[in-house]
Amino acid sequence: MEAIFRRLAKRLHDNHSSTLGIANTMRLAGAYNGVRFRRQVKMRRELYQTQLSALVEENGPLTCPPIEMKDGCALDTSMRLPYLDRVLEDSEKIIAERGGKRTTSTGAYRSYFQDVWTPADLEKYPSFLDFATSSDVLYPVSRCLGFIPTLSTTTPNGIRFVESNAEFDDRPGKPHDSQLHHIDFYTVPSVYVLVLLRDTVHENGPWTYLPRAASQKAAAELKYWSRKRPFRLSDELVYSVVDPKQIIEFCHPRGAVLFIESSACFHYGSRNSVKPRFQLMLAYTGVRRTDFSELFMEQNVFPMRETDSRLRKMLLNKNIDRADWLVQKK
Numbered sequence: 001m002e003a004i005f006r007r008l009a010k011r012l013h014d015n016h017s018s019t020l021g022i023a024n025t026m027r028l029a030g031a032y033n034g035v036r037f038r039r040q041v042k043m044r045r046e047l048y049q050t051q052l053s054a055l056v057e058e059n060g061p062l063t064c065p066p067i068e069m070k071d072g073c074a075l076d077t078s079m080r081l082p083y084l085d086r087v088l089e090d091s092e093k094i095i096a097e098r099g100g101k102r103t104t105s106t107g108a109y110r111s112y113f114q115d116v117w118t119p120a121d122l123e124k125y126p127s128f129l130d131f132a133t134s135s136d137v138l139y140p141v142s143r144c145l146g147f148i149p150t151l152s153t154t155t156p157n158g159i160r161f162v163e164s165n166a167e168f169d170d171r172p173g174k175p176h177d178s179q180l181h182h183i184d185f186y187t188v189p190s191v192y193v194l195v196l197l198r199d200t201v202h203e204n205g206p207w208t209y210l211p212r213a214a215s216q217k218a219a220a221e222l223k224y225w226s227r228k229r230p231f232r233l234s235d236e237l238v239y240s241v242v243d244p245k246q247i248i249e250f251c252h253p254r255g256a257v258l259f260i261e262s263s264a265c266f267h268y269g270s271r272n273s274v275k276p277r278f279q280l281m282l283a284y285t286g287v288r289r290t291d292f293s294e295l296f297m298e299q300n301v302f303p304m305r306e307t308d309s310r311l312r313k314m315l316l317n318k319n320i321d322r323a324d325w326l327v328q329k330k
């Protein structure tokens, strides 16, 4: 019975949820996961509404003026976010070891884009999780989402260290897959925190986006996510309802950080990366996913310590609930 259920979930998930259409699949999955994780959903919303300041203090006070996301995004080029210098330092070691070596197979989905992060890096390079769980990063993300988030454990992976490289692209010259405009629907709402690990210019194939209000207007006009509508949209289609001048390329020196509501803003990236692009991608989501991926995909596990703050624990473990705090208090 369980195997049938798993197969059905995968079928509904495949080809960007084309069987029922994205919006219908999201409603169904959201209802299912909402029941499954009702305690955790309620707890994370209540803690956000009543204890966010206390949780942030316990996790470590803000070290910079609070970042505020507006119109679905915020850019920080201050280079002052905690642990960022160590992230950049460690990134150089990873790039030296793994950069420029193709790991995707020929003909693979998104051959131009590879995630070189390994689970062992979580322990080897603690700077990444320290940055991802710092109050300066979690505060604006929580404020945008309206609840205490968790790191995504299936798709997309909560932590990705990605290289985009035109040399790996099996279909160069014609944008395809995530090189085309789309809005992420796997878990809505969700926020990406993107960190440029090397200086990035147009030739690196930057992550490129349309702010929230303009994206939502375009999505409504194009009936995006409706059944039989494609998930990936061409420039021609998007620019039939959007002024291309509104599109923003995430081109900045190394260390720039973009907070972006990827589940509300149209985006694409990795187009013709003739200069390889190296980027850290952190995916913050709710525990109530809007897909069925947890039913058939193996879930990432993030290392957690007994001494971690409640905020950090909630980020690293989506299953945590009130009973865990009560046990600790004894």
Ligand SMILES: [Fe+2]
Residues within 6 Å of the ligand: 178, 182, 183, 184, 262, 267
């Ligand atoms: Fe995306």
